[in-house]
Amino acid sequence: MNRQEYSKSIEQNHRDVSHVLSHYAIRPESVRLISSRGGRSKWLIETGQRNFFLRQEQIRPSRMLFIAGAHWHLQQNGLPIARLIPTRNGGLCLAGGEFVYVLYEASEGVPVLYYDRDQLEEIMAFTGQFHQASKGYIPGEQSKKRTRTGKWQKLYRWKLQELEDHKKVALQDPDDAFSQLFLAHVDRMLERGYEALNELDTPELSEWTLETLRSGMFCQQDFTLARMTVKEEHMFLKDLHSVTIDLPARDLRILLNKVMRKLNVWDTELAIRMLRSYDQVHPLTPAQYRILWTDLKFPHLFCSMVHKYYLGQKQSWGDEKYLMNFRNVIAMEESKQPFLEQSETHILHLKEGTT
Amino acid sequence: MTLPENLKKLIIPIVDLDRYRFSPPGSMGWSEAEYEELITDPERTIQTETFSPPEVPQEEWVELSVSKDRAGGDLPFSSEHERASDTVDASATVTPPDKRPKQRSPEKKSKQSPEKKLEQRTEELPGKEIPDREKTAVLEVNDPLIEEYVKSPNPPARPWLAKQVTGRGYQ
Structure with missing residues (x-):
């Protein structure tokens, strides 16, 4: 794949992701693939006010539901954790084909070090x-x-x-x-x-x-x-x-x-x-x-x-x-x-x- | 300078170094050499790169663990937010609502179920004070995991494994 073909495939990928995002109550202004390895991919979704991460995993939906339910439970109990964003209908995650998706707020701060x-x-x-x-x-x-x-x-x-x-x-x-x-x-x-x-x-x-x-x-x-x-x-x-x-x-x-x-x-x-x-x-x-x-x-x-x-x-x-x-x-x-x-x-x- | 007589008799072996390959110095060894080779020609690296963007399916979507309590009401901001009732996606297959405890209502406090009481107990932000271990929430659910564990807390090793372990201090 040459550079041009690669750019085109990335653009197409970002358009495809918009179908997933249509299930969420956000208005994306830009989508960018951040990482993809080991059956797990992550996109940065920028909106006018906040940024989000969309994570795709090749995993059994029932297993992802267990993790997303735990995430929701932690945030409801007040743990400082990136907010999980439910779908428009209140779903914790979204399954399509072989993949499952979760959307959560992108949070960046000061890195944590093993040596401090x-x-x-x-x-x-x-x-x-x-x-x-x-x-x-x-x-x-x-x-x-x-x-x-x-x-x-x-x-x-x-x-x-x-x-x-x-x-x-x-x-x-x-x-x-x-x-x-x-x-x-x-x-x-x-x-x-x-x-x-x-x-x-x-x-x-x-x-x-x-x-x-x-x-x-x-x-x-x-x-x-x-x-x-x-x-x-x-x-x-x-x-x-x-x-x-x-x-x-x-x-x-x-x-x-x-x-x-x-x-x-x-x-x-x-x-x-x-x-x-x-x-x-x-x-x-x-x-x-x-x-x-x-x-x-x-x-x-x-x-x-x-x-x-x-x-x-x-x-x-x-x-x-x-x-x-x-x-x-x-x-x-x-x-x-x-x-x-x-x-x-x-x-x-x-x-x-x-x- | 001449060598002493006893040293003249010594036969010092000469190693032919051409027969050997040595790892480059440093902890990365050969890995570093491969890495340097890659970065000398980044364009070639891109051209031979097999990475392709992840597949995003365009088929029927299933929203998991749908709950009306969560529907469109949890975003921490409002301007971007559209109510679920305005824009329900027809392609979304709605699964039955889950049976999680709903938001507690102060008016119905006296009629709260054990699950709601549990939610109240665990609602406080942990970490602000040392939690009282006596008040640890206990789930009154028929969990097969618990039943299984109570029946057999330490299942015996498989015969083939027990044989392996015998004689090494494990009974």
Whole structure:
């Protein structure tokens, strides 16, 4: 496709989008395709007064309805989140062909950084707000729920078995640099994984699971700071791509691991500061924090990186990039060990507000 | 300068470097080399680009979870807004209204359903004060997820997986 043909196809695409927008009570002045990858596309819609994003997803309508319903629930409960715009008839989303659409306000502010400690504390407080606001969600009858609550053991077992299988693969290719690094650490990670699996066998987990299911709470699932912004000096969620019914510990584990991986080392003081910030908004019991510690003990990132490598899931990554990222994950997981071993002390400090 | 006698006897191997390819320095390695190659000729990159704009279907549309409470009434601005009754799109297939709790009415406070009471409880902006855990909303719904979990909170591993796990500390 040459430049001219490409321009024409984009213009046609923008005209096609106007058919979708005719279902909404807005008067678009311009439409611009912002991104399109992995079955998800986004257009910026400019009107005289405000801008909006139209998001197209190749997803089951019932699944999209679950996410859009959660988005609506959060905004009705006062969470600072980009406003979801219903259709003229009050529909949360619009389905056509293989695609589903949602329209929401475009909100841009100051970017949120993984390296700003103050912002990280604010993010954790926001996460507490998110979990608090998520309570009471009753998905519509046509919604397809996604839940991980009550499936933690199953997920752990599945990941551990996959790790054992990848170990066999690595042993068959001893000259491969990634496999050498993997084999040097896999036994320790398996040990931690099995320890974590055994720790899940506790009545506190069952109680928390039931409490979460009954409260209607949900998690962000794929928690990333790329969807956050600072607007009028407050944290603001620009977009909600996915939600899942799960224990709040999941979001905390994902965010803590993600932050520490960026730092290449586990910073215990920062972790406690972040958790304390969360606890001030959405307090958890010491027993619930122990479950978070168990989830942090499980080598999720190690499993994820190995899974990506042996299944060739990152086509754009060369061997060097795989190795670089894998070394970072290993460094972070290894340095996390003292934090994991002193869970009781840290939980006490976290609840008491001391370091 | 002459080499000592003992070193003269050493045979120093010479590696033929032409036989090897070395990754460019830096963390990106070969990836960086490929990237540099791409940006040297951006026009060619565009011409070989396989990207095409996403398909937008032009068929029948279905609005999901239609609710009269939301119809045209939630935009935070009015000048752009047209009422739903003025411009209903004939192509839109309307699904049955959902059964979400409607906006609470102060006059009917005494007759509020449990769902409405729940909405009231969760309406306050969280984060302003430490929430009381004792007041956590509990949904009184017949959720199959809950029923399933109560019956079997920790289902046993599949036989093939249990075999794998045996002997590694997991029962």
